Amino acid sequence: AQKITQTQPGMFVQEKEAVTLDCTYDTSDQSYGLFWYKQPSSGEMIFLIYQGSYDEQNATEGRYSLNFQKARKSANLVISASQLGDSAMYFCAMREGWVSNQGGKLIFGQGTELSVKP
Amino acid sequence: GAGVSQSPRYKVAKRGQDVALRCDPISGHVSLFWYQQALGQGPEFLTYFQNEAQLDKSGLPSDRFFAERPEGSVSTLKIQRTQQEDSAVYLCASSALQRGTDTQYFGPGTRLTVL
Numbered sequence: 193a194q195k196i197t198q199t200q201p202g203m204f205v206q207e208k209e210a211v212t213l214d215c216t217y218d219t220s221d222q223s224y225g226l227f228w229y230k231q232p233s234s235g236e237m238i239f240l241i242y243q244g245s246y247d248e249q250n251a252t253e254g255r256y257s258l259n260f261q262k263a264r265k266s267a268n269l270v271i272s273a274s275q276l277g278d279s280a281m282y283f284c285a286m287r288e289g290w291v292s293n294q295g296g297k298l299i300f301g302q303g304t305e306l307s308v309k310p
Numbered sequence: 311g312a313g314v315s316q317s318p319r320y321k322v323a324k325r326g327q328d329v330a331l332r333c334d335p336i337s338g339h340v341s342l343f344w345y346q347q348a349l350g351q352g353p354e355f356l357t358y359f360q361n362e363a364q365l366d367k368s369g370l371p372s373d374r375f376f377a378e379r380p381e382g383s384v385s386t387l388k389i390q391r392t393q394q395e396d397s398a399v400y401l402c403a404s405s406a407l408q409r410g411t412d413t414q415y416f417g418p419g420t421r422l423t424v425l
Contacts, residue, residue: 196352227413235399237353237416283352296405297343297366298414300352 196301213269215284225287226267232280314417331387335404345401
């Protein structure tokens with residue numbers, strides 16, 4: 193069964209520094225998608241970045257980049273120039289292939305709580 | 311445009327009561343998902359709609375949970391005879407496409423507390 197593992201329950205980073213949040217996944221499928229979401233204390237899940245299994249280049253979105261290492265089955269999120277507003281829970285999620293009657297449901301990891309220090 | 315909205319944001323129920331949670335997806339989105347998020351955990355899939363058809367309900371924890379999307383837009387998640395273990399945040403998400411790289415956009419969630 194597919195599985196997402198986030199081994200860092202909590203992380204601290206100094207404002208303006210970069211931080212890497214780890215994510216490893218397990219799947220037997222060749223086609224899958226990997227997502228990162230941010231969940232502030234308000235509770236809403238905010239989409240950050242997406243990486244497809246066939247994408248050859250690492251995804252980037254502003255200050256967010258995804259370090260995708262397919263052979264190691266890892267999809268780490270890198271946040272550059274951390275800001276106080278980045279303090280939140282971060283979830284890695286995987287969609288395994290695409291099956292018409294499943295619509296691409298997501299499997300989430302346990303999350304990493306990031307705290308940015310001033 | 312407007313994002314996914316959910317109501318109520320907070321719901322307190324006495325054990326045994328029925329509750330109904332509403333989700334308004336982004337206009338035109340074909341796919342709609344419900345997830346359950348227990349305290350300190352990642353969200354877990356409950357059910358999936360493609361337009362008005364409920365194509366996957368494999369994540370519903372018991373037959374007390376029921377979801378519908380009769381006109382292919384607004385969806386309601388109903389929990390009958392609530393139990394304390396039903397206490398969680400219920401998240402709704404919608405996506406535009408039926409396949410590919412479509413992204414799921416989430417609502418703010420409904421926090422259900424069963425006393």
